[in-house]
Amino acid sequence: MTAGGRRVVITGIGVVAPGSMGREGFWDMITAGRTATRRITFFDPSRFRSQVAAEVDFDGRKLGLTAHEVHRNDRFVQMAMVAADEAVADSGLTFGAGGADDAPDPDRVGVTLGSAVGATMRLENEYVAVSDAGKHWLVDPRYATRFLHQALVPSCGATELAVRFGAHGPATVVSTGCTSGIDAVGYGAQLIEDGDADVVIAGASDAPISPISMACFDTIRATTANNADPEHASKPFDARRDGFVMGEGAAVLVLEELEHARQRGAEVYCEVSGYANRCNAFHMTGLRPDGIEMAEAIGLALDQGRIDPDEVGYVNAHGSGTKQNDRHETAAVKRSLGPTAQRVSMSSIKSMVGHSLGAIGSIEIAATALAVKRGVVPPTANYGVPDPECDLDYVPNTAREQKVDVALSVGSGFGGFQSAIVLASPTRRTA
Known part of the structure; x- marks a missing residue:
């Protein structure tokens, strides 16, 4: 990025977003000006001030994840994995043993994944199970999944991506609230610029449409109360706006050092x-x-x-x-x-x-x-x-x-x- 330093480009894009699936569906939707905001369907939102959200119609099994991957991972990790699969396929890179001759050195491949709230949905659902919907102060651990520890640590997302693509370089979780997605990509680009990696799988994922998240933003009145017209509830810069609409999703980019991309004839979207x-x-x-x-x-x-x-x-x-x-x-x-x-x-x-x-x-x-x-x-x-x-x-x-x-x-x-x-x-x- 810095003048005279190693240059960083984007060679792959993967998106999991509300109202669409995949990079091209996402692009078609946003350039058509279509909205994906609706009344919440994940739970009964009637007790909340804000009852609308932009939900993803997501099923990890139908999008290539195994039953084991779905079972052990929170929704935010699953969406990151699906987005990363699309981004890597788009880049044309192959990773790991048995890859192509131009496969990147695993020690030169990094991962940076951003998330503001991590495994919110898994943690909340697990608490409901072990406490019998909040009836018991002393919870019963027998009802918890054996993968609950993964939900507790946000690093599980970066770990899953590193294992998936055999990335032996830096693997980092960036959690800076609502700038996490920019900061993860920016940090990933800096790893390449500084010479610590040639390829970085960088992006962010969050799945916060849960009762606890909605309650938190209700309390400070940051989310919209326009429940009667969900499709038009999000109105940035418009005088009628009354708060944001909660959403979910993931996007992962393949960042690559420019000469590394040129040597393999990769298509480049843009330079960071x-x-x-x-x-x-x-x-x-x-x-x-x-x-x-x-x-x-x-x-x-x-x-x-x-x-x-x-x-x-x-x-x-x-x-x-x-x-x-x-x-x-x-x-x-x-x-x-x-x-x-x-x-x-x-x-x-x-x-x-x-x-x-x-x-x-x-x-x-x-x-x-x-x-x-x-x-x-x-x-x-x-x-x-x-x-x-x-x-x-x-x-x-x-x-x-x-x-x-x-x-x-x-x-x-x-x-x-x-x-x-x-x-x-x-x-x-x-x-």
Whole structure:
């Protein structure tokens, strides 16, 4: 990423997202402006303030996982495995013993997986079982699965991917709240840039649509109460918005050192040109309205790739659909891009696939990489009434054909995390 260093490119993309399955289904859905938000079906949500979510119609067995893999792993790990399988197949790489002559050295293959809440669904379901739905304070361990320990440690996701692809290099879990997906990809790119790996399987996964997660966000009134119209409940940057829609999903990318990819004739989606993370050290859930920390992250990420603000053609926004975040992010883009902010295309795919906490950053990077490769910017769905304090071009409702040489994907997370990653056309630089 840094000028003069080893260059990092994306050669494979895999996606598990609400309303679709796989990379192409996901792309078709978001460029059509279709939404996947609906009333929660995983449990009876009637006691909650927010009763809608963006659920994935997911069955690991039908998507290639074995019965053993499904039994021992939480849903978030299963989705990461399916997304990783697609990404690796897309890259054309083969791993492990018996692979092709150009198979990467296992010691030079790493894994970075992001997750905000880990095995939330498995842990909650197990507690229900051992306590007989909360009836007993002293729980009965006989009713717990023997794989409960895997649900307790978020590292189980990175471990499963490392074992699956025989990756003997660095294997890391990144858990920085809602920026986990950006940070996992950014860290994976830095491993390659620093010479610690040639290939990194990087991404994020979360499956938080459970009673405990919904109760947590209900308490702080961060999620939408628009239960009457789930399809249009997520309205980033729109004056009518009243909170985000919970989601779930996974996206995994194959990151590769540029010369390594060239030597095997790999197709390249884009280059990871810069990444930066900042913390506002301000408030666990609050954001300063000036957006200075996100602006600093954007500026540092652009500087890494020697990219001027006026080169940015698209910003994939965090765009959660809360007033605080939308206004903070708008201010940050104005501060970091200057006059370019008024003409840059900026959109939020959370309007269609919801907010899958730690996973969404990687899902948004997948969308951004496809936008750079295919010259189409996905829209912000459900946008109808402008907020006077959010006055940029949010690509309302309809995808836009546009050549994108440089794109930003940005995110905010509880704890004050602010992250930015820059993706650029691989032909932008010749050396």
